[in-house]
Amino acid sequence: MKHFTFRWLKRIYALVAFKLFLIALCLTLLRIFLISIDDYKEDAALWLAEEYNINLSVEDISAGIDFDGMVLTLNNIELLDSADLPFVLKLDHLFLHLNFWESITESSLVFNRISLQGAQLTVKPGSESTAKSEQSLLTLDSLKKIFLQQLNKFSIKDSVVKFKDHLGNDKTIVIETLRWLNKGGLHQGVGAASLPNSLGDNSLQFVVDLQPDRSSADREFSGQLYVDADNLNITDYLIDRVNADARIAKAVLGFEAWADFSLGKSSHFNKIQVALQNSQLSWSQSRHFNDWQLNGGLLQLTNNGQTWLLDSYDLDIERNQKKWQGLNINGYGTRESAYLDFSSLHLADLLPFYLLGSDLSTEQITYLSAFDMDAQIEDLSLVKNKDNTLNYQTSLKAFKNRPQGGIPGLSNAHLELSGGLSQGELSVKLPKQKIYFDGQFSRPMPVKSGLLDLRWLQSDTGFKLYSEQSLLKTEDLDTTTQFSLFFPNKKAQNQSPFLSLYSYASLNDAGKAQHYYPIKAMGDDVFDYLQPTLKKGQVKGAKILWYGAFSNYPYEQHNGIFQAWVPVRKAQYDFYGQWQGLTDLDLDLLFENDWLTMHARRAQLGQITVQKLDGKIDHLNPDGILTITADISDDAQEISDYLKNSPLKDSVGNALNIIEVQNELSGKLQLSIPFNRETMSEQTVGEITLTDNDINLHLTDELTMPLKEVNGKFSFINGDLTAQGLNAQLFEQPVDFSFSSKEKDETYQVNADIAGIWQLAPLSGYHTVLQPARLSGSLDWNGSVDFEYNFSGGYEFDVAFNSAAQGMISGLPAPFNKNALQSWPTDVQISGDDYNAKIKAKIKDKLVLAGAMDFHGDSPTIPYSAVNIGGDDLSVVETNQHIVKVNLDKLNLTPWYEKWLELNEQGSFEADKESAAVFSLDEIKVDIRHAQFFEQPLAGLKITALNDKDKWSADIYSDNLQTTAEYRFGVPVRVDLDIKKINFQELDLSKFNADKESVAMKKQYQSTNLMNDYPEVFAECVECIVGDINLSPLSMHIFPSKKRLNIDYIKIGSDNEFTSISGIWDQRRTNVIIDSIADQNNNPIKRLGYVNPVVYQKAELNGAFNWIGAPWEFNFDSLNGAFAAEFKDGSITEVSDKGARLLSIFSLDGIRRSLNLEFDNVFSKGFNFDDFTLSGNITDGIVENDDFNLNGSAGRITGEGLIDLPNFDTNYKISYSPAVTSSLPVLTAFAINPLTGAAVLMLSKLFEPVVETVIRVDFSVKGPIDNPKVELLSSQKAKVKLQDSEVLEEMNKYQPQNGPLVP
């Protein structure tokens, strides 16, 4: 293009110069010879127009004479023509050298020559393409004619040609000299030209020869051009043409060129030879300095008008002072196409020139340079398009580049590049290699093969690179990608590179996914987090979509899209820290803009089955947080184990050690794991749904609260648990509870609130220990538990329960009996740590308890306790004693005794023995204003019992019971009773006895050592009254030996009247010996509370008895023994007390009553006797007696028979022989005939006193002992002589002086 323009300019210049020269010559002559020639300037211009067919404007004309003659000088001339003339021509001076003589001779102006000075030819921009008007064509033809035909010769000096280059820059060529000679058909111009140069000398000599082409009818020319340039400085010429970033240091050309050319309609060079020499181009650009030197070589272009050939020879080039070996250029082509073949040409050699001439920005050049691209350029095809643009095609072998940004670094790639300046295609084939990335990935990508079909497009606003299909395979990865990447240029410098991309990828080993994470896009923290997470699995069909400007990423304003959907199958996902990872995971990862979501329909979290898993990273930046939410459902123990082995082991794990959940659980687990774990903490959020789960709350090692059927939810944030509104069954009772926990730096706190309304009857069934209380109704209670676990070891806890207890019914005896509508505000507080605990409890005004437990040893101990029954607060508690205080206004002990029996029957005491061993009481204080024991009131009962380690000492005082007692520990236990007073007259032991029997019957076992089972008892009782029994005074000593229980003595009474019992019990049979001496005031019958039908002055009873069983198990069935009794001076009296039935075994009173009834009421006041003896043997409860003998003044009673004690039956025969002579009333009663006083007197006076009377009466006594049937069997009659009888003596007392004897 440049050469073409230049060639035409030179032609025009030659023609114009020639014609102007002639005109100037004429004008100069006229000026010389015609003083007033200026007056003819109009004529001169007219003449020139007519003569040369051109229009000129002339400012003035002068004439003068030089050495050649007259010179006509036209000054300030301008070629006038049509506006579409492609140039403007101005001349400072046109010298016309007039051939004076010839002019005269021919009568016309004839000029020898013409010369021009100060010519300025300014080429109009775009003139070549502009259609020429006819006038302008005429003008051009005229100028051609002037300079090539009309003027023989002309010269030009100090002239310039101005034009604009393709960039619109003004360019100037200085024509220093040009001498042009037209001789015949030959035209030759010799001149020198230069470029404006401020840096140095220029040297460009040229010679032009033109010859008319005789073969052409169009007066075309052929010619030769020779140019010799030496040190031609083209810096200024280039300076506007190179990139603004470039700094031209030196641009000098040196060459000789020969060219054959043709001028005409098809002007062209036929042959050009350029001998290169001493040229240099040095510049700096983007911190790179380029120095090219062309020392020699030859370029030859041959053109036949249709095709051309190009060859290079001996190119001697240095690049940066380094020889470039082997460069050779061959080519051929036409006007529209070119093919160049290179040898030893590399992309790296051409890129500097591309950058030098490009209009890329500094940043773009820097960016492009950073790729450090190189390849071997093998050939280059150029095709000229109809729009004069060029297309090219080239192959690049062994392409390599440095990775930069998102562009990977390739090596040994084969590139096919084609296109034009504005668009093209690039095909990249990658053999097996490692693709390097500029830190985009964690390692070089080991590519098995790659095929990238790229296209690029240069637009006004930038450069676009796109691909319909790019295939990339590695050992693990298989991708297909479509993309479009746009780089804006200066005109769009405010824009950011824009990427549209779709990629489809499969990864056969997800464990290597870390190698394909875009580190820079993710950020190091994100990558560091994700890098070790995916351990294995497969990715089939990952889809990546990018649409947006780089500068807008991560598209928070929704001004772009980045999505990467990665389906990972059968994967293993590991969490950081000690969290067990996910296995057997089908996970869909979706990277979207700067966040990541994860979704899995199933997975295994440790051993837990995950029903659904969602994960999310809100921001893929260093402050990002990975949040994973998992729906879990599995056995509670599995979940518990997982959490116990997690980083929450010290918090939630410990909580789960306390809270043991059973059965199937479901819930949500949310882990929030920040990328920057140095500045942010991991967070675990969970929500567990409990559905009929069982929970064991392990309050202590030995105390577990078994919660059943728990429903509700609890959640946790890290170690902080929260649960509200849980409900469960505790001891088959409903409870509502909530709890929360707090993880602190050094401790872990658990707070729980629990409440329930319990039905106590079923609860008692659940806990047998409650059964004696006979609880029923409902108990509305609530409590709180504060537990603090210390990470360094140990724990502290506070437990508080309270209840109004309204609704609860207690079947315990008073004062612990309770109805449902009574309120017993109850508070229980337990606090302590892992070493000890303190308990305080208060039940209304009923009971206050304080105590402690010590857990130091193998089994817990209770160092102290205090129990106040009766409501006194425990203001001061002795911390080394166990004290029970009872302070009540009234207390009936009988129901408590019954309760004791009940517990005994249930074996509760057996169970309590172990717990009782935990501690022993030190003191018991009782103060009961009104006590009652088996109906026996005890007013002001005060008991003080002290335990001094060796023994219990008790001082008991009330109105009716005053005693001291000692209970000495040992084998056997020893009990000492010093009873001042027992006066239990109102005592009703009926129930006690019944119960006693029932208890006693349980003792049917053989003891190996009775000393372990029975105490030794010493008792002294001054006043000893129980009911109607008065045993005062009483002394007793009973002691056990190994095989026997010995009754050393039981003595009731004083020295004169007593009953003494001694004996043994050998665990089979009890043997006792009883000796009793009674007097008229006291006797055993009376002491036992019976009214004795026999009164006497003295009585003795001796007996030995034995029976099978313990002493307290007396029974008739096995009773054996013998006894003897003797009564002196007594009588059998009438008794109505049923207690006298004790003596009914002999039916003495019955007999007396029978006699009294039969014989005239003779014994209405009793039956006196002097002596009454009997003895008997007892065999298996049957008493055999045959020596019943009672002698009295009224007669004698004898008897014999059997008494069947087991069957409560008697069979006795009694005979009564009245002593009719003993007294008149007896005689009267038993006499057959009624006697009057007079008759008797008469008898006594007149006759031997003989009276017919009953002398013997026999009775049978049969039937139940307590109510035998006494039957008169027979009576014997006889005449009894009264002589010397007591009767007579008595009758004498009734002598007449005393009046008549009337019965």
Add this chain to the structure above:
Amino acid sequence: MAFNLCAVQMLSSAAPGHNLQSLIRLLAERSPEPDELVLIPENALCFSDKETYLALAENLGDGYYQTRLAELAVHYQCYLVCGSFPIKSALENKIYSTCLVFSPQGELVNYYHKMHLFDALVADKKGLYKESDTFTAGQDIKLFDYHSAGSSVKVGLAICYDLRFPALFQSLREQGAAVILLPAAFTQVTGDAHWLPLLQARAIENQCYIVAANQGGLHPCGRETYGHSMIISPWGEVVKELQYGEGSIKCEFNQQLLNKVRQKMPLVSHNRFSSSFRRK
């Protein structure tokens, strides 16, 4: 807040549900103030015969009607004293006639089994009254603490026929009673003859407030009771009185008046006898 004493007079039938509704209505009309002491008559929820009483009897502190009474106390935040209600005893065919005291919290704070059973001939349609056929006598004298505004007074309990046994009232006074409640179902005949003088005598001799809530009027069963529920001051004045029919009366307990009466005439210190309780 003062100690307010209230007596409700009812005309109860044999139907407990109906009587309960009547009571609810009467309380709604009265709308007791918080902590007010409200006494309802003997046999308030059942005025009938032995069989009905036995069928209605509940265990002490546990039963539907006791619960409803407790709820009423909670509702009005008052002390509600049910003059008598059949309560089961340990005996198979005998029950207690028990006065039940419910606190504002609904708690059965105390109870009193009627000690003197009305076995008497009355010159009315019924003629022979023999409560001992149905009831067994209580053995304990009972008082409770009536709390209001941070202070309390002791209140003694007696039922109907107890009114004729001054030793009981004297014993209550000895144990600190300032107020004695007497729920009753005094017959028309005996009431007309003795009701007022007995009440005044018990108030005067023991220098206590007497709150007497009686059944009043002709009952559906045909029996007639005297009514005339009243509140008598320690000086023996009838402060409030309601003659016949259902309704309620109320007056404020005046501690100063009580103190003044007792100070001016210190009967307790002058007394040379003491009451004694004889168990049967």
